[in-house]
Amino acid sequence: MIETKIGNIDGDSWEELCQQVYKRRYTTYQEMVASPGDWGIEGYVRGEGIAIQCYCPSKLYSANELYQKQVNKITKDLNKLSEYKKELLDRIGTNKDDLIRQWIFITPNYQKNEILKHLLKKEKEVREENLEFISPDFKVLIHTIDDYLEDIVAIQSLKGEKLSLSESYCQTIEKVESHDDYSNNIYRKNRVRCTNNGNYSEIKHAKLNEITKEKFIFGDKLIRNIEITIPEIYQAMAGIINQYESEVEELCCTWFGSHTELIEKIRDQLKQRLVSEDKVKNSISNSDIDEVVDHMISKWIALCPLEVE
Structure with missing residues (x-):
């Protein structure tokens, strides 16, 4: 197929x-x-x-x-x-x-x-x-x-079939190899996330960096497994994720709330879009969907477009 x-x-x-x-x-x-x-x-x-x-x-x-x-x-x-x-x-x-x-x-x-x-x-x-x-x-x-x-x-x-004419629905979910720039982005953005009212926690920062990198790695493995075993579901997920990714940068540019609220909003919106697609919801467990969402959040922190201030 x-x-x-x-x-x-x-x-x-x-x-x-x-x-x-x-x-x-x-x-x-x-x-x-x-x-x-x-x-x-x-x-x-x-x-x-x-x-x-x-x-x-x-x-x-x-x-x-x-x-x-x-x-x-x-x-x-x-x-x-x-x-x-x-x-x-x-x-x-x-x-x-x-x-x-x-x-x-x-x-x-x-x-x-x-x-x-x-x-x-x-x-x-x-x-x-x-x-x-x-x-x-x-x-x-x-x-x-x-x-x-x-x-x-x-x-x-x-026949009542939904048409996917956007080019984003003909793409794959980009596979990213390890690179120093990505680690630098994770370090920089997570430092902001670990600073509250001018108070910075180095311990929390180090732990959050580890968590972000783990979600980046393990989520990518899950996505590649889905791509190999159920390619039709992978393609449906790729279309949803790529379309939403194009909106994340704009959301960051117009966001005036806290960085924590921004990340939670992105997480909630992406998950909602994935579970709204019947093919995805009926084929992927809720925990796996959560892992995919966590991976995309960590990926967008590492690569942009998710920018926190």
Whole structure:
């Protein structure tokens, strides 16, 4: 499963969504169910000469890995047009208006334009097969989420699904390595927290520094464990946390209460946002949510944007 601007998707949900898009767009769309077999197209539009094939990667790959996965899928499925030419001819026919003029590879995104070179290569190969159900001007195209975004939004809205269009919901929770600057920030800010009416407690300051660093370290381990074991919940948490993080600095700039009240307010608001998300609340224990919140407070103290005076 991968996180996209339209939410978490996998191979099955992506194919289902593509089918819904084409059924919405074309009354003559015919779904090619994989029974008795998969013949290189998910469906075709009669009278328009359009055939589609869907592909969603199983996880987030590097640009090179994604390119190779997509190239392999395109090659395999276009080769099936020749391999299953009799079966496809029996279902598509030879009517001039129904001949396949466009074979569209629909994938959430692609990152290397080299794939366009491969499309042209495979297009030429298919034309040279002179298949009866393929038009002489046959083209191979690649489409992404952006080509169908209006349709997808309409479909998801009708299903009552929440849309996450903010870029913050496509990010991860930043992993931070140990650095002297972070320790300096913790020391400086915690000194303010341990000073009351001009009275500074060195003992409390040292202890608070230890607590802050522990919450920083152990909370990060928990977050990485969530990322590995339940990635869908991790993505939901990342969206909430990243969105709220963008508000913390502004809150600090306009805050005129005590530093203790500021930190408590940030802690309460972040936890409330996390438990308000059903996917998070139903999958993560309350104690783990508290640990995540404590980690983010310590992280924001170490890195900013949480500034106390």
